[in-house]
Every structure is written in structure tokens, then in C-alpha cells.
Amino acid sequence: MPRLPAPPLPKALMPRPKRPGEAQDVGAFPPAEAGITVVDWIDERTSLSPGIRWMLFRKVPKGINWAYTLGSATLFAFLAQAVTGVFLAMYYRPDAAGGAYESIRYITDDAFLGQFVRGMHKWGASVMIILIFLHMARVFFYGAYKYPRELTWIIGVVLLILTLVMGFTGYLLPFDQRAYWATIVGVNINGTGPFVGPFLSDFLRAGPEFGATTLSRFYAIHMLLVPGAIGALIGAHLYLVSKLGITAPPWLKAEPEPELLEHSEV
Amino acid sequence: MPGTFEGETVNRRRFMNLVTNGAGGVAAVAITLPVLGFAAGPIFSRVPFEWQTIGMPADFPKSTYQTRVVEIVQGIGEAGKTTAYVRARDPSIDTEPEDQYNQFVALSSRCMHLGCPVRFVAAAERFICPCHGGVYDFRGMVAGGPPVRPLDRFYTRLKDGYVQIGPRYSVNSELRRFSPRDPGEPLDGVGQYLYPARFSTSQIPQS
Numbered sequence: 001m002p003r004l005p006a007p008p009l010p011k012a013l014m015p016r017p018k019r020p021g022e023a024q025d026v027g028a029f030p031p032a033e034a035g036i037t038v039v040d041w042i043d044e045r046t047s048l049s050p051g052i053r054w055m056l057f058r059k060v061p062k063g064i065n066w067a068y069t070l071g072s073a074t075l076f077a078f079l080a081q082a083v084t085g086v087f088l089a090m091y092y093r094p095d096a097a098g099g100a101y102e103s104i105r106y107i108t109d110d111a112f113l114g115q116f117v118r119g120m121h122k123w124g125a126s127v128m129i130i131l132i133f134l135h136m137a138r139v140f141f142y143g144a145y146k147y148p149r150e151l152t153w154i155i156g157v158v159l160l161i162l163t164l165v166m167g168f169t170g171y172l173l174p175f176d177q178r179a180y181w182a183t184i185v186g187v188n189i190n191g192t193g194p195f196v197g198p199f200l201s202d203f204l205r206a207g208p209e210f211g212a213t214t215l216s217r218f219y220a221i222h223m224l225l226v227p228g229a230i231g232a233l234i235g236a237h238l239y240l241v242s243k244l245g246i247t248a249p250p251w252l253k254a255e256p257e258p259e260l261l262e263h264s265e266v
Numbered sequence: 267m268p269g270t271f272e273g274e275t276v277n278r279r280r281f282m283n284l285v286t287n288g289a290g291g292v293a294a295v296a297i298t299l300p301v302l303g304f305a306a307g308p309i310f311s312r313v314p315f316e317w318q319t320i321g322m323p324a325d326f327p328k329s330t331y332q333t334r335v336v337e338i339v340q341g342i343g344e345a346g347k348t349t350a351y352v353r354a355r356d357p358s359i360d361t362e363p364e365d366q367y368n369q370f371v372a373l374s375s376r377c378m379h380l381g382c383p384v385r386f387v388a389a390a391e392r393f394i395c396p397c398h399g400g401v402y403d404f405r406g407m408v409a410g411g412p413p414v415r416p417l418d419r420f421y422t423r424l425k426d427g428y429v430q431i432g433p434r435y436s437v438n439s440e441l442r443r444f445s446p447r448d449p450g451e452p453l454d455g456v457g458q459y460l461y462p463a464r465f466s467t468s469q470i471p472q473s
Binding site for chain 1: 309338345397461464
């Protein structure tokens with residue numbers, strides 16, 4: 001079976017040369033290589049590994065620091081929200097007549113590890129917003145939004161807005177007093193937009209008043225519509241990051257190649 | 267793209283391209299449009315409203331407000347209820363034209379800033395909002411803070427000796443009636459055009 005070139009392995013993972021006297025032949029199909037064989041089998045049929053290698057083993061400029069990990073941290077926060085959200089949906093009931101509040105009470109007070117999972121989702125939401133703004137500040141102050149990375153920035157801003165939509169729609173779901181009144185106020189803020197505002201409010205509430213389907217509407221937006229859009233846009237964002245490479249910190253001066261320098265300057 | 271014959275504009279390849287893309291487009295639209303209409307439907311459907319009996323005329327003095335809980339959305343329990351502050355019309359202070367629907371003044375407790383519930387403080391004769399400090403006077407006119415128009419009102423009527431309460435309506439600073447607007451939408455000047463009436467507005471029930 002033809003093998004694709006191996007990725008650059010760290011030294012600790014490199015196969016060690018055989019010691020003198022060690023058994024040379026371990027059989028035609030040693031079990032230790034079974035994992036590699038499975039990966040090879042998939043890779044031969046999908047050719048995924050060049051793409052993965054292109055994504056993961058790319059060159060980065062000198063002088064990068066921990067601030068460059070804020071984007072990955074935001075991605076991790078999103079994945080954590082997705083995973084905990086999926087499992088919270090197993091217990092949550094979007095019922096405005098009292099079932100929603102009761103199901104949240106059940107998750108928090110009775111379900112095994114429910115308080116922990118709900119806590120991760122609740123506090124993780126704030127963490128994600130904070131990380132997004134830190135990531136955005138890093139990109140802004142390093143000037144990393146400039147040519148040719150404008151589209152990455154624009155997609156990032158759309159992701160920020162979608163994340164705020166997640167915060168707005170998710171805030172209603174516990175359906176306690178704070179959730180209810182915050183949603184009333186939030187929908188009315190949307191309504192103050194001239195011309196479209198009143199109809200936007202009706203769309204969000206599914207009617208002229210906060211009604212029976214407002215909660216299920218917010219729930220569908222929160223768990224289906226916006227996460228899908230965020231996932232797709234994160235894909236585009238990461239593709240562009242990988243395609244264009246990342247910027248060096250602005251305090252590093254470009255070092256020209258020695259052969260490009262004029263001899264008179266040396 | 268030249269065709270096989272002289273003057274031919276659509277050849278086989280181009281025709282198949284057109285048909286395939288067209289069929290795909292029709293299929294996409296056939297799914298997307300109904301779904302979007304389904305989601306946006308409530309904007310266009312008129313919500314019915316029934317008169318609700320809230321007491322006898324003698325229950326409502328002129329000098330202070332009585333609170334009544336009105337159900338504005340059926341079937342969702344507490345979340346569908348709102349509070350109305352009701353008193354009898356007092357011709358010495360209520361200067362708006364009198365008709366069959368305002369023999370009793372019923373103010374909505376919804377603050378016209380962003381929709382928090384206001385509370386009537388009898389000692390001050392003011393309605394005060396807990397959220398952002400909106401203040402209204404005894405007639406529900408803005409006395410201070412961020413609200414953009416006076417408190418909304420409900421239609422009221424006398425029917426068989428009982429006071430009944432109907433749908434909500436909005437007023438501008440001269441207490442002219444408008445179809446119900448959401449909080450935060452001023453109705454003075456160009457406000458009524460910037461924030462047009464909605465299709466979902468309830469009509470006054472005739473029965």
C-alpha cells in the first residue's frame with residue numbers, strides 16, 4: 001500500500017532504531033501498526049490527511065505569543081457550549097405555561113450532575129463572549145484585520161453578532177422573572193428600529209404579545225438556527241486563517257533576505 | 267456558445283445546464299419560501315380579543331386606581347397576564363373627548379420606555395417604573411424619565427351593569443388614540459409614521 005509522506009513527528013514520538021540483537025521480525029501484521037493501518041485505510045479512500053496537515057502544520061511568523069491562542073480558546077468555548085447544550089436539550093422543555101421553569105428546576109436540583117452541566121453552559125456563555133472580545137482586541141491592536149485578511153475580520157464580526165443572538169435567545173430559556181422581563185425589554189429595544197422595528201418585534205414574539213410560541217421560537221433559534229450558522233462561519237473563518245497565514249506582531253520589523261540587500265548597505 | 271447549426275443559440279449542453287440549475291433553483295425556492303412564510307406568519311395574523319368583565323361601576327372610584335389582572339394571551343398561565351389600573355372617568359381632569367369606551371380609564375402597567383411593569387404609588391399619585399426610572403402622573407402622562415409617550419390604555423365599556431375591559435390601544439402626548447404600539451415607539455410628530463400600525467392589531471370586539 002503506498003504511504004503518504006509522514007507529518008513531522010515530535011522527537012518523543014519518533015520510532016527508535018532497533019538495538020543490536022533485538023528481534024527483527026515481529027510477524028507480517030504487528031498489532032502496534034493496526035492503528036496506523038486503519039488511518040491509512042481511511043486516508044487512502046478520503047485523502048483527508050493532506051488537508052489536515054495543511055491546517056495543522058503550517059508556518060507561523062516569529063514572535064507569536066499567547067495572545068494568538070485566543071481564537072482557539074473561543075473555538076473551544078463554542079464547542080463546550082455546543083456539547084453541554086446538546087445534553088441540556090435532553091431535559092429541557094420549552095413550555096411557557098410553566099414546564100420550562102420546572103424542567104430547569106429539575107436539571108438544577110434533581111438531575112445527576114445537572115447543576116454542573118447547566119453551570120458549564122451558563123458560565124461558559126459569559127466566557128465565550130469575553131474570549132471573543134479579547135480575540136477581537138488582539139486582532140485589532142495587532143492590525144491583523146488589514147489586507148488580505150479583511151474577509152476574515154468581516155466573518156468574525158458576523159460571528160460576534162450571532163454569538164450575541166445566542167446570548168439573547170438563551171437568556172429567555174430558564175423562564176424565570178429575570179428571563180421574562182429581559183426578553184420583554186430586549187424585544188422592545190428591537191422594536192424601536194424605525195419602519196421595520198414593529199414587525200421585527202412581532203416576528204420575534206410570534207405575535208403582538210409575548211405568547212405561547214415565543215419561547216419555542218427562541219429555543220429553535222438558540223439551539224438549531226444560529227448554532228448551524230456559527231458552525232459554518234467558523235469553518236470559513238478557519239479556512240481563511242489557514243489559507244492566509246497569521247500576522248507577525250506589529251513590533252517585529254520585517255527581516256529582508258540577505259541576498260536581497262544592496263551590497264552598499266552592508 | 268455557438269450551436270451546431272447556423273444561428274443556433276441554445277445547444278444541448280447549454281440547455282441541460284439551464285434545466286438542471288433551474289430545477290435545483292425551483293426545488294430550493296419551493297422549500298425556502300414556505301418555511302420563511304411559516305416563520306413570519308404571526309406578523310400578519312390578527313389576534314382576537316374578548317371583552318373581560320372586571321367588576322361593577324361602584325368598584326372604581328374617581329380618585330384612585332384599582333388594579334385588575336387581565337389575561338391578554340390565553341393558555342400560558344402567568345406569562346400571559348398583565349395588570350390594568352382602572353378608575354372612573356373624572357371630567358374635571360380627563361380632558362380627552364368622551365365616548366362609550368372611556369367611561370372608565372384603564373391604564374396598562376407596561377412602561378412606555380422598554381416594557382417593564384410600572385407600579386402606582388398612591389401617596390405620590392405617580393406611576394413609577396422600577397427598571398430605568400420612568401415616572402407618569404395620575405393620568406398616565408409622562409412626568410419624567412425615559413418613556414417616550416403616555417401609558418397605554420385599554421378600551422372599557424359598561425355592559426349589563428358590569429365594567430368590561432377590551433383590547434389595548436396607545437396614545438400620544440395629546441391622548442389621541444392609536445392602534446397599539448410596542449414600548450419605546452414615540453407617537454408624536456413623525457413617530458406614528460416611523461412606527462406604523464401592525465397587522466396583528468386586535469379589533470374592538472362587537473359582542
